[in-house]
Amino acid sequence: MAWPPRRKTSRTTKREQTQALLGRGVLIVVLLIAAMLLILSRYAPARTDDLRGASADAVAPFWRLLQVPITALSNASDNIGNYFDAVNRVKRLEGREAVYRARRVQFEEAVRENRELRALMGVVEPDRARVGTFAISGASSGVFSSEALIGGGWRHGVRTGQPVRTPQGLIGRTVEVGHNAARVMLVTDISSRIPVRVVRTGLPALVVGANQPLLQVDLTGPTSNQVEIGDRLITSGDGGLFSPGIPVATIVRAEENNTPLARPAALPALTQYVLVEEPWGTNFEAVTEQQEPEASLPMESVPTP
Known part of the structure; x- marks a missing residue:
């Protein structure tokens, strides 16, 4: 069973009409300001530059405040990625170190055996004068x-x-x-x-x-x-x-x-x-x-x- 649509009261209708009228008014004002700025930049560029600089000075503090959390989030993301990269590199280096340690032991053992075999066989090499x-x-x-x-x-x-x-x-x-x-x-x-x-x-x-x-x-x-x-x-x-x-x-x-x-x-x-x-x-x-x-x-x- 569908509920009947809610009836709008006169107060709600007036509020919506007022909001729509204000929206149209703001849009008209913005368009008028944009048109004035275009005309001003065409016939009076010096004044436009001053106005642009004043607006930049007014917006700069808010932009800096907005950049603080964005920069913090970006740095946090980079730090997390660098941490995991460092962990992976450390694991690879530890694996290589284990392999090199085992090879070093094998090399030292081969050198020792070679020295003993040469001594047992009486190998004599000419001197390198x-x-x-x-x-x-x-x-x-x-x-x-x-x-x-x-x-x-x-x-x-x-x-x-x-x-x-x-x-x-x-x-x-x-x-x-x-x-x-x-x-x-x-x-x-x-x-x-x-x-x-x-x-x-x-x-x-x-x-x-x-x-x-x-x-x-x-x-x-x-x-x-x-x-x-x-x-x-x-x-x-x-x-x-x-x-x-x-x-x-x-x-x-x-x-x-x-x-x-x-x-x-x-x-x-x-x-x-x-x-x-x-x-x-x-x-x-x-x-x-x-x-x-x-x-x-x-x-x-x-x-x-």
């Missing part, structure tokens, strides 16, 4: 060769065929020695060939220079070695010249049908001093039997960078 530390006088890289000149020669104990390295990695080997200077063939030289080992897999490879900023990696051989971007290459000790474990390069390109390319671990342009060592193996000519050069190697033969 150091000749000296010398400054790089200059370096050049051309179409036919990549060489550097160091400030150490025959009278400092430098001989032909000695490895040259830095704390970052291998630079090359000496190829010509004077009284006070020596010429070094860099790993990027087109005649450079360095036996290496891939740290990740332990398989051998050959780093070949091409007179380019990047080195070529020769993987041909019975092992069918494969490399990935980021693999580190270190000297293997094969050939007896370079001692094992010296960083040589890092793989930066490894495509299926192209020769892998590697970035040298040490760059002469970023190096001030180098370390010259004796050959690591025993199948090289003794350096003490080499004859002293008759003339000094000119220091200015290689331009400085």
Whole structure:
């Protein structure tokens, strides 16, 4: 059963009529003010600017009060989001720390076992005798060769065929020695060939220079070695010249049908001093039997960078 509609009294009808009349009046006043402002801005812009500035001054305090709760709510939302992000990051870091802690224990255990096995088997490795530390006088890289000149020669104990390295990695080997200077063939030289080992897999490879900023990696051989971007290459000790474990390069390109390319671990342009060592193996000519050069190697033969 539907209720009959409520009858409107005369008082309610008059109130509604009054409200509608006031609404129309306010709307008319607003439209008149807007029209006056448009006309005033067209014919008297200076007065309009003053009026606009006065209205902005009047509204500014209320706007600032309105912004306080809005800013507080926005900051609270950001703080809550940052808190949950920080919690997630802490959880990830704790997980990584646990993994690294376990790997560290495994690494220390492997080092201890390796040390004990070497002691039981009586493994004896040749010493890595150091000749000296010398400054790089200059370096050049051309179409036919990549060489550097160091400030150490025959009278400092430098001989032909000695490895040259830095704390970052291998630079090359000496190829010509004077009284006070020596010429070094860099790993990027087109005649450079360095036996290496891939740290990740332990398989051998050959780093070949091409007179380019990047080195070529020769993987041909019975092992069918494969490399990935980021693999580190270190000297293997094969050939007896370079001692094992010296960083040589890092793989930066490894495509299926192209020769892998590697970035040298040490760059002469970023190096001030180098370390010259004796050959690591025993199948090289003794350096003490080499004859002293008759003339000094000119220091200015290689331009400085």
